[in-house]
Amino acid sequence: MKCVFVCVVVLAMLGVRVQAFSFNDLTDYVDKHQEEYVEALRDWVSIESDSSDITKRAELQRMMGVVEEKLRGMKGNVSMMDIGTETLEDGRVVALPSVVTAVFGDDENKHTVCVYGHVDVQPARREDGWTTDPYNLTEINGNLYGRGASDNKAPVLAWIHAVEAYTALNMELPVNVKFLIEGMEETGSNGLDVLVESQRDAFFFDVDYIVISDCGWQSTRPALTYGTRGNCYFYAQVEGPKQDLHSGVDGGAVIEPMSDLIGILNSLISASGQILIPGVADAVADFTEEEKKIYEKVDFDMETYRSSIGVERLMYDNKVDLLAHMWRFPTISIHGIEGAFCGFGTKTVIPAKVTAKFSIRQVPNMNPAVVEKQVTDHLHGVFQQRKSPNKLKVKMIIGVKPWLTDTKNALYEAGKRAVKKVFSVEPELIREGGTIPIARTFQDMTGKDIIMLPIGGFDDGLHSQNEKISRYNYMEGTKLFISFLHEVSHIKNN
Numbered sequence: 305m306k307c308v309f310v311c312v313v314v315l316a317m318l319g320v321r322v323q324a325f326s327f328n329d330l331t332d333y334v335d336k337h338q339e340e341y342v343e344a345l346r347d348w349v350s351i352e353s354d355s356s357d358i359t360k361r362a363e364l365q366r367m368m369g370v371v372e373e374k375l376r377g378m379k380g381n382v383s384m385m386d387i388g389t390e391t392l393e394d395g396r397v398v399a400l401p402s403v404v405t406a407v408f409g410d411d412e413n414k415h416t417v418c419v420y421g422h423v424d425v426q427p428a429r430r431e432d433g434w435t436t437d438p439y440n441l442t443e444i445n446g447n448l449y450g451r452g453a454s455d456n457k458a459p460v461l462a463w464i465h466a467v468e469a470y471t472a473l474n475m476e477l478p479v480n481v482k483f484l485i486e487g488m489e490e491t492g493s494n495g496l497d498v499l500v501e502s503q504r505d506a507f508f509f510d511v512d513y514i515v516i517s518d519c520g521w522q523s524t525r526p527a528l529t530y531g532t533r534g535n536c537y538f539y540a541q542v543e544g545p546k547q548d549l550h551s552g553v554d555g556g557a558v559i560e561p562m563s564d565l566i567g568i569l570n571s572l573i574s575a576s577g578q579i580l581i582p583g584v585a586d587a588v589a590d591f592t593e594e595e596k597k598i599y600e601k602v603d604f605d606m607e608t609y610r611s612s613i614g615v616e617r618l619m620y621d622n623k624v625d626l627l628a629h630m631w632r633f634p635t636i637s638i639h640g641i642e643g644a645f646c647g648f649g650t651k652t653v654i655p656a657k658v659t660a661k662f663s664i665r666q667v668p669n670m671n672p673a674v675v676e677k678q679v680t681d682h683l684h685g686v687f688q689q690r691k692s693p694n695k696l697k698v699k700m701i702i703g704v705k706p707w708l709t710d711t712k713n714a715l716y717e718a719g720k721r722a723v724k725k726v727f728s729v730e731p732e733l734i735r736e737g738g739t740i741p742i743a744r745t746f747q748d749m750t751g752k753d754i755i756m757l758p759i760g761g762f763d764d765g766l767h768s769q770n771e772k773i774s775r776y777n778y779m780e781g782t783k784l785f786i787s788f789l790h791e792v793s794h795i796k797n798n
């Protein structure tokens with residue numbers, strides 16, 4: 305408190321008036337700066353910071369520099385943390401993008417909140433079926449379309465703008481705020497867990513709470529998220545002839561790698577979504593009656609969801625089972641096959657080497673190391689039965705554990721009050737089917753309380769064509785973060 309008093313006196317002597325907290329002034333500030341916020345998002349979206357494409361690594365590093373510059377401009381204590389290198393499939397060693405950290409305030413009488421976010425994106429090309437240029441933010445009917453708009457550039461900007469609003473109005477930040485912004489989230493947060501471990505007694509020493517806004521609501525109702533699934537991402541490669549062959553000339557003479565690959569992929573999952581790999585489902589935590597009751601109450605309209613994603617029928621015909629399979633059961637998705645013919649036209653090739661990419665979402669109490677062995681043994685077993693002369697290689701590329709927390713604590717209460725203040729409704733408590741790789745690391749390595757405070761809409765189309773965030777969610781989300789910081793400052797020390 306003494307420190308706060310001294311600061312106020314010094315600022316008064318310098319003729320700077322410290323304004324008392326006024327939520328209305330802060331929200332007016334956000335409303336008046338809407339266009340600037342949209343322009344900032346436009347600048348960020350224009351950078352193709354795709355972490356999965358090594359040819360875009362310079363752009364990704366430029367993106368990290370833009371974040372650094374913005375935070376420096378706000379007079380934060382900013383660092384660009386080097387997180388080492390990664391070795392690519394072809395053996396090349398390349399630098400990982402720097403992680404940006406920034407510190408606003410070090411008042412030991414205040415709580416310290418660490419905001420985690422990422423500014424890398426999934427790939428996007430106009431030809432994928434986008435109606436607008438994915439890297440040129442385009443507003444249509446109140447929605448801001450662009451790759452990374454919702455995942456996770458607008459939420460990161462909203463956090464920055466929340467802090468900026470306090471300082472621009474000479475209003476004291478109610479808590480110390482630290483930022484940790486990375487550029488590899490979409491590909492498993494490579495290098496970040498090592499950084500978190502090494503910073504446990506440095507950057508994290510005074511952090512009380514970690515907040516993540518890298519997810520979305522389940523409906524139009526604001527939500528607080530208390531669980532994410534993990535992910536095990538696999539490559540399965542079948543290699544046959546020394547080069548591609550002609551299916552007319554050579555077809556019939558060779559056992560085709562693609563047929564082998566499709567054959568083994570077909571052994572992963574049944575038509576009704578049941579995982580067929582022995583042992584994988586055994587570790588899954590029991591689905592309790594208590595949990596079912598929670599899911600029954602979730603404000604989620606299956607029909608709205610079904611039509612928003614454009615399918616005829618969903619895998620389950622009741623809300624509880626559907627939510628359970630989106631949030632708390634493992635699922636297998638087959639993403640693509642490298643080396644396979646996938647262009648326009650009717651090329652009649654026999655591909656010589658094909659690599660399938662698939663992933664298995666992880667839930668409590670699965671263990672990626674165990675899943676890796678189960679999948680590898682299973683695929684080799686099925687492949688062996690085919691008696692193929694081709695070669696199979698199976699490799700787990702990403703192995704991330706799920707995250708789950710208890711919401712009965714002061715942090716979630718602060719989140720609830722913040723939502724109520726801005727949206728005049730109680731938030732929904734939801735889980736998330738996607739993966740935030742570092743969430744579990746934060747939990748295990750720092751032991752800090754974590755909250756997920758999403759501002760994305762349920763229909764934002766993350767990773768898909770026409771990803772967007774609504775102007776409403778972006779602006780009200782900024783107000784939510786302002787309110788949250790204020791509410792956290794009221795948490796009593798134990």
Ligand SMILES: CC(C)C[C@H](N)C(=O)NCC(=O)O
Nearest residue numbers: 455490518519736738739740
């Ligand atoms: C909805 C997810 C938690 C958002 C996240 N940024 C993400 O896409 N993570 C990677 C994933 O594949 O889930």
